[in-house]
Amino acid sequence: MPVAIITGASKGLGRALGAALAERGWDLVLDARTAPVLAETAGALSAYGTRVEALPGDVTDAAHRAALVAAARRLGGLDLLVNNASVLGAEPLVRLEGQTLEGLRRALEVNVVAALGLTQEALPLLRSSTAGTVIMLSSDAAAEAYVTWGGYGASKAALDHLAAVLGAEEPGLRVWAVDPGDMDTDLYAAAVPVDDGKRPAPESVVPAFLRLLDERPVTGRYAAPSLLEPR
Structure with missing residues (x-):
């Protein structure tokens, strides 16, 4: 069976994508920081009959990243890495004049540095x-x-530029930077807590990711709304 690592997988888009892959028979390695929520997600996804390894931890921790890849190796290899874990850097979001440098460093560490570190670990x-x-x-x-x-x-x-360069350096892989569009997630609620707009559920954009996996277009940047348009 194919194997995927998904970070930030306990809820939101990570969980929705994990459920879709599990339904297709993928084995999964799931990461998130909150152990009880991740355990509940792993239990729900295991109900599809697939093998699920749930490893709570922080992707900025090199030992945790190595453990994620080791878990995939135990399952037989790795076919898909989804760097989904993200932080905002400020909750709620603020103008740049009020952006703390500590918050920006945290956003860069989680969203970029850790994503590269996990990708490096997973490349073999x-x-x-x-x-x-x-x-x-x-x-x-x-x-x-x-x-x-x-x-x-x-x-x-x-992260987009990192993905573009990785794709150029690794022509044997597909490397996609994917903009999922606005979604009804905890991340967005933390970013704009007073926003009362109705946003689509994460499950609604999962077909865009499945289309990428099915059709395997060239390495590049893709926006989920365009992938959801009729063929």
């Missing part, structure tokens, strides 16, 4: 797969100038 297994794939979770804030989204957007812009 990904290269051994016939369909090795890396998905970096991007954001429209990486490409657009939204007030108060500067720190988070800067981290995602850096």
